[in-house]
Amino acid sequence: MNKIDSVNILGIETSCDETAAAVVADGRVVKSSIVASQTKLHEKYGGVVPEIASRAHIEKIYPVIAEALAQAEVGKDDIDAVAVANQPGLTVALIVGVTAAKTLAFVWEKPLIAINHLHAHLQSALLQEDGFELPAPLEVPPKSLIGHREGPLLTGPAVALIVSGGHTSLYDYHSPLEPRLLGCTIDDAAGEAFDKVASILKLSYPGGPAIESIAKQGNPKAIRFPRSMLGKDSLDFSFSGIKTAVLYYCRGQDMKGEDKVDSMSDEQIADIAASFQAAVVEVLVKKTQRAAEKIGAKTILLGGGVAANMELRTALQRMCDSNSPLRKLLVAPEQYCTDNAVMVASLAYHKFKAKLFADLTLEPKATG
Ligand code: KG4
Ligand code: ZN
Numbered sequence: 001m002n003k004i005d006s007v008n009i010l011g012i013e014t015s016c017d018e019t020a021a022a023v024v025a026d027g028r029v030v031k032s033s034i035v036a037s038q039t040k041l042h043e044k045y046g047g048v049v050p051e052i053a054s055r056a057h058i059e060k061i062y063p064v065i066a067e068a069l070a071q072a073e074v075g076k077d078d079i080d081a082v083a084v085a086n087q088p089g090l091t092v093a094l095i096v097g098v099t100a101a102k103t104l105a106f107v108w109e110k111p112l113i114a115i116n117h118l119h120a121h122l123q124s125a126l127l128q129e130d131g132f133e134l135p136a137p138l139e140v141p142p143k144s145l146i147g148h149r150e151g152p153l154l155t156g157p158a159v160a161l162i163v164s165g166g167h168t169s170l171y172d173y174h175s176p177l178e179p180r181l182l183g184c185t186i187d188d189a190a191g192e193a194f195d196k197v198a199s200i201l202k203l204s205y206p207g208g209p210a211i212e213s214i215a216k217q218g219n220p221k222a223i224r225f226p227r228s229m230l231g232k233d234s235l236d237f238s239f240s241g242i243k244t245a246v247l248y249y250c251r252g253q254d255m256k257g258e259d260k261v262d263s264m265s266d267e268q269i270a271d272i273a274a275s276f277q278a279a280v281v282e283v284l285v286k287k288t289q290r291a292a293e294k295i296g297a298k299t300i301l302l303g304g305g306v307a308a309n310m311e312l313r314t315a316l317q318r319m320c321d322s323n324s325p326l327r328k329l330l331v332a333p334e335q336y337c338t339d340n341a342v343m344v345a346s347l348a349y350h351k352f353k354a355k356l357f358a359d360l361t362l363e364p365k366a367t368g
Helices: 039-045 050-072 091-108 117-124 190-200 207-215 240-251 266-295 310-321 342-353
Strands: 008-013 018-025 029-037 081-087 112-116 158-163 168-173 180-184 299-303 328-331
Touching (some): 008 050, 008 342, 018 342, 029 050, 039 050, 050 091, 081 091, 081 117, 081 342, 112 342, 117 168, 117 342, 168 266, 180 266, 190 207, 207 266
Parallel strands (some): 008 081, 299 328
Antiparallel strands (some): 018 029, 158 168, 168 180
């Protein structure tokens, strides 16, 4: 450790299509955050192609890490640990970050910290714009945390909703190190549904921002797409049905009809986008409300790429307001919604304090 109470962690993230590295001090102060996005490479395929992602990570990993260290003005002697997201994700992508982190940890003789990518997304909801972290949810906040920093004080218990291109999960969050999975998607992730529907509607990639943008001109009640709730107590999600419903709406039930999208007006496309978005948001909010009631949550945390969606944020805020003043919504700042390494380094600080280190046998894992 270079300074008495400052722990600098280098975080590395390569679980999908962003090569990212960051240096974060004490889990809270962002010294650098570099993200090389591969969106352009995958655009023409309408989704992430694992082989292309892996090659691009190999190309970018060194320059991205070098840039993160340079921007933070730190060298190997200032780094206290190397953290890497090793699960879940595309194994051919994860392996690039894991190999880089293991190599640096070995050569620099620093502890290695393995991070669950989804738990890191969850951590991002506790960060503010400048990276400062809110205190963890506690039933009764100790006096030392009261007034810890300006802004909302987290009160527990908390439910966390992580919505991304690869995952849609609800957690019971009571500590950064022990989030408990309450439910997850049984097929497509919410972001994946946005991407696939955008592709059906011939909108740009990634689909989430494209759908959100065109939906502003549409009527969310124009088409009643199905809302899959999977039974009255279920906290799992299913988004493949709504994607198929949009497909049938555009191509006919038997898929033999002509693709009507080409002859649709901008208004018709906007109505489909708005109606699809409304259905997905409604399911996400209802399930989150269900989970919140189940564990008596006082705080809702929102993270992952789809957390950038304003309709979702507004609907969750409304749900919290209707339970006001008991329930609060904390959303990841926009730059930490999509994949980044700040969330990895920030969560790693808690593992560092708990001395939860990995060894050089660490492997990437697709699930988690
Ligand atoms: O968290 P993320 O960067 O990567 C994964 O871990 O998957 O999330 C990417 C996903 C994509 O599916 C993208 O379409 C979606 O987040 N997304 C959005 C919005 N911005 C990004 N979905 C809905 N509305 C948005 N504004
Ligand atoms: Zn992610």
